[in-house]
Amino acid sequence: MRSRGLRPPGRPPGDEPPRSRQPRNQPPRTPQPRPPAVLRLGNPERRLHAGLIAMAFVLSLFAGRLVQLQGLDSKALQAKAAQQRVQPETLPAKRGSITDVNGNELALTMDAAEIYVDPYDVDPKKRDLVGTTLARELNLPKEKVAAALAKTDQRYIPLDRDVEPLRAKKIMSLGLKGVGSKPTYRRQYPGGRLAGGLLGFVGFDGHGLEGLERTYDKILAGQDGQQSIEIGRGGERIPMTRSTRKEPVAGRDVRLTIDRDVQWAAEQAIDRQVQASKALSGSVIVMDIKTGQILAMANSPGVDLNHWDTVSEADRGNRAVSEVFEPGSTNKVITAAAAIEHGGVTPNTVFRVPDQIQCADRTLKDAHPHAPERLTFTGVIAESSNVGTIMAARRLSDQRLYDTIRAFGFGATSGSGLPGEEAGLLPAWQSWSGSQRCTVAYGQGVSVTALQMASVYQTIANGGVRVTPSLVAGTTDGNGHLVPAPTAKQTRVISETTARQISGMLEAAVGNDGTGAEAAIPGYRVAGKTGTAMRYDQKCGGYCGYTATFVGFTPADAPRLVALAVIQDPKKGHYGGMVAAPVFKEVMSFALKTKKIPPTGTKAPKVVLRAGE
Structure with missing residues (x-):
């Protein structure tokens, strides 16, 4: 006989499964289908907090990079940008004359032009045409011009620094891409060999190498000027931008006792x-x-x-x-x-x-x-x-x-x-x-x-x-x-x-x-x-x-x-x-x-x- 109030050993109170109250002698009920399971995505508040944390992390990365660029590395980056954008250019000084005792010029400086090439900018399909044209116009060996044009890793190679202005103008009128010209000077000796061993001569850089040209080089050479302009990626000058210019100082003349x-x-x-x-x-x-x-x-x-x-x-x-x-x-x-x-x-x-x-x-x-x-x-x-x-x-x-x-x-x-x-x-x-x-x-x-x-x-x-x-x-x-x-x-x-x-x-x-x-x-x-x-x-x-x-x-x-x-x-x-x-x-x-x-x-x-x- 089972005593009321007794539970099987080991089962805590209230843990006994409920008993069916279905009346006896009735047929069993047909089981009803369960509703579909609902996926619970979590608490919306927690999702919002996680998103904000992620955004804060990303923004902190951007902020750190900005601090580095605008604060720590700003001067170095500004200098690099200026180097790429601002183009310095030397303005050559006009060399002084050497004259005889009566003021007749034995050595003088005349206007000239420098012709240079930018091999990177020359169309590879037209490289041979450009080389042939420049060799003919400058009276240079074609092999020398071709060798210069082949150096595509360089952006500036002078070909001739002693070109007459009219010839330089003619070359530039040909519209050869990658070919440029800039004004310079050339040394001229009207007498040819007159007092040659005495006067000496200047090198391709415009400075005296021998004779009086070398001895009095500091007086004759003067001081080159400088110019800086801002240029675009294609080399064109950017309008309405700053530029600096230091004018060149022309050299002084030397008068000899020579007649x-x-x-x-x-x-x-x-x-x-x-x-x-x-x-x-x-x-x-x-x-x-x-x-x-x-x-x-x-x-x-x-x-x-x-x-x-x-x-x-x-x-x-x-x-x-x-x-x-x-x-x-x-x-x-x-x-x-x-x-x-x-x-x-x-x-x-x-x-x-x-x-x-x-x-x-x-x-x-x-x-x-x-x-x-x-x-x-x-x-x-x-x-x-x-x-x-x-x-x-x-x-x-x-x-x-x-x-x-x-x-x-x-x-x-x-x-x-x-x-x-x-x-x-x-x-x-x-x-x-x-x-x-x-x-x-x-x-x-x-x-x-x-x-x-x-x-x-x-x-x-x-x-x-x-x-x-x-x-x-x-x-x-x-x-x-x-x-x-x-x-x-x-x-x-x-x-x-x-x-x-x-x-x-x-x-x-x-x-x-x-x-x-x-x-x-x-x-x-x-x-x-x-x-x-x-x-x-x-x-x-x-x-x-x-x-x-x-x-x-x-x-x-x-x-x-x-x-x-x-x-x-x-x-x-x-x-x-x-x-x-x-x-x-x-x-x-x-x-x-x-x-x-x-x-x-x-x-x-x-x-x-x-x-x-």
Whole structure:
């Protein structure tokens, strides 16, 4: 019997399933279909919160990126954007002119255009057409233009920076895509090779590479300007945008002491004689005696400055200051000056001169064999006797002779400031060998430049006062006014009396009995000296050939101009009196007419060359 209120063990109260109350003996009910299950998507409030969190996260990413771009990286990004958008452009300054003493332009700057290509922008299908057209119009090898157009990773390649404006305009009128032009300047030398080795030239970047163009580059070049503009992606300028511009400052002019006409005559004369004598090279210098200003400085072979890149490097320079040589007998005037001032010798001192003399281990000779002669010191110089010069030099100490040579400017640059100038070679007197003491007296064993030797004769003609050679008369200021160069330094080397005596001896050297008769100029009194020296040549490792020289001044009694002609390694004739003296005569005659220097109308005093005459 089941007790009421008892539950099966383990079942908690209220957990018993409800009992069916269906009446007994009734048929079972048919089960009803259940309604479809409803998918519950969750709480809408929670979905809204999740969406807001997601949006906040995304916005925080954007905000962080904006902070990075506009805050942390803003300056770097602005600079990069400006670099892409703002295009800097150099505005070239117009280079100053180089003129002669009268203002005639020897080097000037003219308008030009630069033609460049943007290979990236050239239509690949038209690349061959563009290359062929540019090669024809610019006179360039087609292969060079094609190679430039093939560099499609570059946006700017200059093809020619020296195009005439009209030609550049014609090229641009062809409408070649990827081809551009911009204004620039080109250097022009109206005289071609006139003063070529002296002036020098500029490179493709517009700066001086050689000569005066290089030495005075800072004055001539001026200062380039700058321009910045904003451009679009296609390279076009964006209107109504900012631009900056710094105007270029034009270069200043340099005025030389060179006289264009005298320079031309000097070049013509030295060219003809170098060719006629089949010489290696030659130089001519003309100087004003009172001022030391150089009126002409010519070299042969020369260089055409408009085509300097086609000339060998050896022919581009200024040989008159860069080439050193043994002066030979032209150096005897220095020995004469030392002997007169310090050795007790006078122009009338008589020497018994044989044709050879022993110096240490060497026997030194005159140019021609002769019986012993009683020559005055004037005769020794006029006839250019090596032996007689050695005899006079023996009245001097080695140091005294060295000091005199040094005082005339040997062993140091002249002070002219000319580019490429050499100091020559003057060994210290303590190092002279027994024979060298003798050879130095007549110009062997020392080396000089043409300018140094011309300066020696300028000193003698100027009463013993050396004036530092100069080539620049002045430069223009910012307003185009000429600012004269400082006055050249003056130094007394020998006394006026000694200089006058030597002038008389040199005048005798150009007389009928002297070695320089070919330098005589009708109507003028000329003083000068020949020089014929063995030429040292590194190629042959010793003395090969000769150096022929003549240097002199006129009028001898009132000197105005000094000129020197030096010819290296002539094959037809080699004596200075035969090869160099005619060049002196031609150039000096032209210079006297150009400068309107009249004869003095006086006659040379009679001098004694041989005792007893």
